[in-house]
Amino acid sequence: MTCKFNSEIVKAFASLPQLGLVQIKAIHVFLRLFGSIRKEREPCYLQPQLVGSSDLSEAEEAEIDTIKKHRMALLEDIQKLKEEIAQVFAEIDCFQSTEESKMVQRDKDLCMGRKKFNMDPTKGIQYLTEHKVLSSDLREIARFLYKGEGLNKTAIGDYLGERDPANLQILQAFVECHPFANLNLVQALRQFLWSFRLPGEAQKIDRMMEAFANWYCQCNPGVFQSTDTCYVLSFSVIMLNTSLHNPNVKDKPPFERFVAMNRGINNGGDLPEELLRNLFESIKNEPFSIPEDDGNDLTHTFFNPSREGWLLKLGGRVKTWKRRWFILTDNCLYYFEYTTDKEPLGIIPLENLSVRKVDDPKKPNCFELFNPNCKGQKIKACKTDGDGKVVEGKHQSYKISAATMEERDLWIEAIRTSITQDPFYDLVSARKKKIASKN
Incomplete structure (x- = not known):
């Protein structure tokens, strides 16, 4: 019975998470306890006819004293083992609590690392490795x-x-x-x-x-x-x-x-x-399914713009010049009220548009976005109105003023590059030439 019980103890502890020395110690204490009990049960027993008799020989009385001493020693040993068992279980509870705390902290580090990655991939990976998540x-x-x-x-x-x-x-x-x-x-x-x-x-x-x-x-x-x-x-x-x-x-x-x-x-x-x-x-x-990132967070879009800076934009029901922070990226022109804004006031897709220098009697260094193929039609764009709703733009062209002539020319060049850039065709053309040169 004792051997079977010992094996059940070993199985029970083996089913716990890997506890290292704590696990080994717990098993050792249990085996010592039941080994001691088994050992103390082995000495000779009193013959039935002698139990309760007052007519005992000296040898029999000595045997009884020895048994009593063994019993007392066993009780003391059991008490010590109980205390050791209590200590081991306290260590196990502490270990599990520590492991749970580590898991909670790891989850926090993972969540923060993902956020950092989405803002700046290199810094995000660095954070995750420094905090041992990766x-x-x-x-x-x-x-x-x-x-x-x-x-x-x-x-x-x-x-x-x-x-x-x-x-x-x-x-x-x-x-x-x-x-x-x-x-x-x-x-x-x-x-x-x-x-x-x-x-x-x-x-x-x-x-x-x-x-x-x-x-x-x-x-x-x-x-x-x-x-x-x-x-x-x-x-x-x-x-x-x-x-x-x-x-x-x-x-x-x-x-x-x-x-x-x-x-x-x-x-x-x-x-x-x-x-x-x-x-x-x-x-x-079946067209390709292209992953769409969260449209409510445009922050990452503006990390590596082709160009950014303050410009004046002509707009409004009553045509007035307003200072806006412009960002050119991914073949779109975004404008904001402040540099710290996460959401743009307006978005101007540059597809099918052209850009040119223009003169204006009130503002120097102007350039204009227009659709050369659809004169008189509204440019596809959107903006937020006074209530914060996104509405379709009503511009047939966009007139913008830069602070200097040099800045105007740099904006025009950057916008033209963005409009004409189509890396797929360039890459395919280069690789076809490579194949042709081999034959």
Whole structure:
């Protein structure tokens, strides 16, 4: 019975979390207790006829005294063991309380680290590693980004696109988290482009799509003759998705145009038409799902603007000049009342717009945003009215004044660059030239 009970004790303690020395000590105390009891039960017992008799020999009386001493020693030992057991359980309670406190603190550090990452990815990762939420192992960091719980996917994309050697290794490990084996190219792209948002910079896009193409070809050997083929076709598919599903694109490309776009990219040869048709139909029937970050927090959007500064904007029912803080980023012009504001007063998408110098009798150094193709029509824009509601803008053009002529010219140059920038076409063109030069 005792051996069975001892084994049950061991099982009970083994089912607890790993307690190290505390666990071992507790088991040891229990085994000592029941071992002592078993040991003290082994000495010889009085013969029944002698119990309660007053006619005992000296040897029998000595035996009784010995038993009494053993009994007293056993009781003392049991009391000591009880005290030790109480101490062990107190240590276990303290250990569990400490572990719970550590878990609470870790959750707090994780929450703060996510917030810092969404504001500044590099500082966020630094915070998480310094507070032991993440180790410095780059693969662990990559898995954290791949899971993406609570992380801004735009921030993930910006971080993965950095040129720093550590970031490049994290990018590679991040891409390798994706199980691309036995997936066609569109299926792999759907999975890949959902795990982050592609940044706007051409060099970052190039590094990320290069890593994607390499990993896809490793997972699916023999599908393409080179990673360059996979790279170019991936961009073609992304651009096809935009052309087919962007409502602003009126001329929807037919399958024949998609085939023509990709002639000669397979080491100088053409890809099988069946493969291209499957990709085309997949995109046509189901567009890519691009992750949308929380629209209520635009803070991250304004971290790396192409340009920012104070300008005067002509507007209002009664045309007046008002000083506004402007930020140019992601092919949009945002303006705020104060530099500390998180929400803009207005947003002007630059798609289909042009910019030019203009003269104004009341203000020097002016430039104007206008739509060259739709004169007299309102520019698509939005702003907040006096009640804080978002309403559609009513401008046919936007007239803006800079403090100096030099500043005006810098703004015009930055806006033109933003309007004309389309890194996808430039990257595909460069890679096609590379393929052609090999043949």
